Amino acid sequence: MQRPPRLISELLALADAWGWNVEDLARELRVHRTTLLHQRAGRHALQTAMLSRIAKRFRNERIVRDLVWHYLAVEYEERAEGDALAELPRVPERTATMLRAYLDRFGEESVHGARGLYLLSADATLLGVTLRWLQSAFKQRRINAALLRADRPVSASEARFALAAPVLLLERVDFLRDAAADLLRRRADLVRPIVVSSMQPPDVLSDAYIRRILTSTTRLIEFGTPLAPSTPPHGPVPAASEQS
Numbered sequence: 566m567q568r569p570p571r572l573i574s575e576l577l578a579l580a581d582a583w584g585w586n587v588e589d590l591a592r593e594l595r596v597h598r599t600t601l602l603h604q605r606a607g608r609h610a611l612q613t614a615m616l617s618r619i620a621k622r623f624r625n626e627r628i629v630r631d632l633v634w635h636y637l638a639v640e641y642e643e644r645a646e647g648d649a650l651a652e653l654p655r656v657p658e659r660t661a662t663m664l665r666a667y668l669d670r671f672g673e674e675s676v677h678g679a680r681g682l683y684l685l686s687a688d689a690t691l692l693g694v695t696l697r698w699l700q701s702a703f704k705q706r707r708i709n710a711a712l713l714r715a716d717r718p719v720s721a722s723e724a725r726f727a728l729a730a731p732v733l734l735l736e737r738v739d740f741l742r743d744a745a746a747d748l749l750r751r752r753a754d755l756v757r758p759i760v761v762s763s764m765q766p767p768d769v770l771s772d773a774y775i776r777r778i779l780t781s782t783t784r785l786i787e788f789g790t791p792l793a794p795s796t797p798p799h800g801p802v803p804a805a806s807e808q809s
Contacts, residue, residue: 679756681760
């Protein structure tokens with residue numbers, strides 16, 4: 566877990582002394598109250614946009630100015646060194662930047678709309694590497710990510726963890742089986758983030774309800790050229806003469 570920034574804990578203490586509650590402070594900073602609580606606990610990083618709002622809103626409070634300076638001069642560097650992520654081999658830099666940005670804003674994503682990702686590529690190996698990199702990156706930030714294969718059976722314990730975890734990483738939804746499809750539906754009902762990988766775009770998935778879930782709750786990130794939509798995920802269907 567990241568070391569909680571003194572700025573947030575001291576700001577909450579000051580707010581209490583001013584007669585404000587957590588909701589009052591969150592309203593002043595234009596964030597959800599849970600964002601503040603996660604930051605105080607060290608579960609979520611302090612983003613630059615929020616740091617700027619704190620500096621502007623409380624610019625006349627000397628103690629807050631000192632804490633902002635301390636965060637920038639000392640704590641930010643310590644956090645950056647501790648948060649250094651491994652490189653993503655063969656992933657285009659633009660894609661890697663989008664994935665890192667998603668990790669950075671995951672706290673707000675999970676609170677506001679539970680937005681996830683749809684990773685699309687024609688390179689199956691690269692999709693697997695990318696999902697495992699994300700799992701490692703989430704773990705480094707003390708966020709439990711459930712990683713499952715969409716084409717394999719799901720045990721009862723895996724299902725419980727997949728539903729309770731802050732984020733579900735589901736590999737290869739183009740081979741989606743009933744157990745994984747059920748988890749997707751239940752996660753969507755709970756409004757919790759889902760990250761999936763596929764060699765097929767979401768609009769060609771055979772299950773109409775799953776298709777609606779993924780197109781409405783995930784952001785498409787395409788790296789490499791996807792397979793043609795007319796190509797079924799399990800390979801070409803044999804001609805009628807070959808099936809008889």
